[in-house]
Amino acid sequence: MKIKYKYKYKEESWVYSRIVKNHFFHPRNVLLDDAHYKADGIGVAGSPTCGDMMIVWIKIDKKSRKIKECKWRTFGCASAIASTSMMSVMVTEKGGMDIKKAINLKPQQILERLGGLPDRKFHCSVLGDIALREAINNYSKKQPKKYAKKRK
Ligand code: FES
Numbered sequence: 001m002k003i004k005y006k007y008k009y010k011e012e013s014w015v016y017s018r019i020v021k022n023h024f025f026h027p028r029n030v031l032l033d034d035a036h037y038k039a040d041g042i043g044v045a046g047s048p049t050c051g052d053m054m055i056v057w058i059k060i061d062k063k064s065r066k067i068k069e070c071k072w073r074t075f076g077c078a079s080a081i082a083s084t085s086m087m088s089v090m091v092t093e094k095g096g097m098d099i100k101k102a103i104n105l106k107p108q109q110i111l112e113r114l115g116g117l118p119d120r121k122f123h124c125s126v127l128g129d130i131a132l133r134e135a136i137n138n139y140s141k142k143q144p145k146k147y148a149k150k151r152k
Contacts, residue, residue, distance in 0.1 A: 029072060043136070
């Protein structure tokens, strides 16, 4: 039996960039089973707009204070998956991002690397960013006072 669809799929109607699609279909640094994962910091964020959730786990190099690993899991949409995947790459590439710099990472910087997202999907792109900040704060709270910094 042949199914008739009301709307025909057209490649050009898909508003996501090639990079967004790549990170959605091949998300980097996803952690599906965290039962034995020893994180230095954990952060959770939820979107009041759609009710989706994000969790981020980080491992920090104690000497350099750079992020060595950034794992995540979400029940969010394609935009949340792609933007958090990109975020996890950005904070771990080139030897890892300093936690001071990472806590100030802006969603706009992630969107730039993704080649943009539709405006109505902006709230999805901040989930990973918020959870990362929570994870860094969670880590910082366990450190001596001088390292505990809030986002500017
Ligand atoms: Fe909920 Fe995108 S619609 S994360």
